[in-house]
Amino acid sequence: MMSLLLKGAYIITGDEKGTVIDDGYIGIRESIIDYIGIGYEGICDRYERVWNLKNKVVMPGFVNAHNHSAMTVFRNYADDLKLMDWLFNTIFPLEDKITAKDAYWATQLAIMEMIKTGTTAFCDMYMYMEETAIAVSEVGIKAALGRGLQGDIDTKDDFRLKESINLYRNFHGSNKGRIRVNLAPHSVYTCTMTYLEMVAKLAWDLNCEVQIHLSETDDEVRKSVAQHKMTPTKAADKAGLLNSKTIAAHCVAVNDNDLEILVNKKVNVVHNPSSNMKLGSGIAPIKRMIDKRINVALGTDGASSNNGLDMLTEMRNASYLQKVVLKDPTAINVDQVIAMATSNGAKALGFKNTGKIVTGYSADIIVIDIEKPWYYPRHNIKSSIVYSGCSKDVETVLIDGEIIMEKGQMLTIDEEKVLYEIQRAADDLFL
Numbered sequence: 001m002m003s004l005l006l007k008g009a010y011i012i013t014g015d016e017k018g019t020v021i022d023d024g025y026i027g028i029r030e031s032i033i034d035y036i037g038i039g040y041e042g043i044c045d046r047y048e049r050v051w052n053l054k055n056k057v058v059m060p061g062f063v064n065a066h067n068h069s070a071m072t073v074f075r076n077y078a079d080d081l082k083l084m085d086w087l088f089n090t091i092f093p094l095e096d097k098i099t100a101k102d103a104y105w106a107t108q109l110a111i112m113e114m115i116k117t118g119t120t121a122f123c124d125m126y127m128y129m130e131e132t133a134i135a136v137s138e139v140g141i142k143a144a145l146g147r148g149l150q151g152d153i154d155t156k157d158d159f160r161l162k163e164s165i166n167l168y169r170n171f172h173g174s175n176k177g178r179i180r181v182n183l184a185p186h187s188v189y190t191c192t193m194t195y196l197e198m199v200a201k202l203a204w205d206l207n208c209e210v211q212i213h214l215s216e217t218d219d220e221v222r223k224s225v226a227q228h229k230m231t232p233t234k235a236a237d238k239a240g241l242l243n244s245k246t247i248a249a250h251c252v253a254v255n256d257n258d259l260e261i262l263v264n265k266k267v268n269v270v271h272n273p274s275s276n277m278k279l280g281s282g283i284a285p286i287k288r289m290i291d292k293r294i295n296v297a298l299g300t301d302g303a304s305s306n307n308g309l310d311m312l313t314e315m316r317n318a319s320y321l322q323k324v325v326l327k328d329p330t331a332i333n334v335d336q337v338i339a340m341a342t343s344n345g346a347k348a349l350g351f352k353n354t355g356k357i358v359t360g361y362s363a364d365i366i367v368i369d370i371e372k373p374w375y376y377p378r379h380n381i382k383s384s385i386v387y388s389g390c391s392k393d394v395e396t397v398l399i400d401g402e403i404i405m406e407k408g409q410m411l412t413i414d415e416e417k418v419l420y421e422i423q424r425a426a427d428d429l430f431l
């Protein structure tokens with residue numbers, strides 16, 4: 001039973017109007033924001049604890065809508081390779097050697113990095129998802145988890161599908177609703193049509209989200225056309241996978257017809273600008289999608305194709321890429337990228353009332369120390385964060401009102417142990 005008042009901060013609310021409140025107050029009761037506005041006499045008496053946050057920015061925590069957390073173990077191991085070469089010749093063979101314990105520590109590392117850079121919820125697709133779910137529960141971050149599915153197998157005996165169903169039964173809605181479980185077919189080019197249809201039916205039965213890599217590269221489109229005689233978007237749609245509960249990562253190589261399908265089926269798109277840049281995949285037509293009212297979220301993708309999990313970098317890259325490709329600095333503005341990094345992601349992942357600082361919403365809140373040279377002078381606080389900010393200035397993180405990090409101290413992770421264990425895991429793996 002905790003109540004907390006945050007007072008005196010610059011508040012970036014992330015609401016539809018892009019409201020910023022100077023010298024603002026946020027009241028938190030249990031897990032919910034119950035007051036937002038300016039101070040009034042006696043307000044401090046209504047809360048058990050009061051934090052004075054002068055010279056701080058308070059904003060909604062970031063939602064990393066596409067990640068493969070345990071891939072932090074591969075960070076900086078295999079870079080500067082072509083996507084398919086990287087995936088099939090380097091990553092997939094190594095993944096066969098990963099143990100459940102490795103995945104657990106790699107996920108702890110990923111979560112530690114995410115919390116320290118202001119992320120309060122993420123979407124994950126990988127293997128050993130029970131270990132991921134345990135790490136997620138222990139730290140207290142929110143997550144939408146899906147066991148990565150690859151289906152050349154057309155039968156229901158597929159062990160990955162069984163793991164998915166068990167994950168759903170054991171963890172969906174657990175840790176006070178902070179964990180959601182979805183189905184995660186890797187892509188249309190690693191699955192047969194029958195398999196994709198089976199996943200779509202199961203998702204319908206469970207009423208859960210589906211996440212999938214969709215049209216990441218031109219090469220993927222060629223593979224899909226060879227295999228399914230259709231673009232990835234059309235193939236996914238034919239399988240029945242596309243609807244408002246679909247989380248489609250990338251959508252770089254989409255044609256006009258694909259875009260119309262994404263609009264009509266109300267698919268959520270996750271833009272991963274750094275990964276797309278590093279793998280030379282291209283630039284997703286994000287402005288066109290936003291203009292067509294597609295819900296566009298932001299993600300980092302796995303740490304081995306990025307090579308970090310820093311959402312502030314993604315915000316800046318997302319903005320700059322659209323400006324570059326369209327040769328138009330007005331292509332995308334700070335309010336749009338803030339929404340992409342917060343409420344749009346929460347919506348995509350199925351977390352209700354999350355991603356904005358408004359009353360009735362979950363208290364998923366980050367505090368950023370702006371008493372640093374790169375935040376002066378203070379003309380526009382949103383621009384300060386998006387264009388000049390540094391995610392390492394995040395000092396405090398609340399999730400559902402619970403303090404996960406306070407003034408740089410992680411309260412639910414043994415930092416030293418995680419760093420030791422991940423290095424040990426990597427040393428064993430790459431012997």
Ligand code: NI
Pocket residue numbers: 066067068213249301302
């Ligand atoms: Ni990915």
